[in-house]
Amino acid sequence: MYGLIGKMIALDGKRAELVAAMGESTADMPGCLSYVVAEDPDDANAIWITEVWVDKASHQASLKLESVQRAIARARPVIAGFGERFETRPLFGVGLGSP
């Protein structure tokens, strides 16, 4: 499996718009086992996205999906920047959906 943990920073006051945009892309992503969008309780403009994919290729393929392209286009104008980003190699867990 392939995992990502990443922080995105919205323009000041635009976090809800960024969250809404990211939510658009979560349905019907082949190979996606987990994709959680969370607010950062310590930074009013920041969100965390944690992802688990069957492999890195399925994550990369997802970036070309029309729904994801649409989400990226909607998110881009409200993104101020990116924070921490970690790749992981998930082994097992609770709450991993079927790909």
Place this chain on the structure above:
Amino acid sequence: MYGLIGKMIALDGKRAELVAAMGESTADMPGCLSYVVAEDPDDANAIWITEVWVDKASHQASLKLESVQRAIARARPVIAGFGERFETRPLFGVGLGSP
């Protein structure tokens, strides 16, 4: 919802033991929606644990479960330290199990 992202560092060469210990605790945790144990591909001794709970209280209650106490006791001797730790406020996602 309540989320945690955390990095744990095993003693040199003891990552597999730490992973095995953490795996013991993942079954039957009330309020747990997601709990993923992952290796850090860039650090042979590090693991990442990402968690989603229905609320902070259910996470705290889990620490008192016998199975979790057992896992902590088994993990403690092979833990060298802790890395990054972030609390999050999950909003929605793919792969959130039922509590």
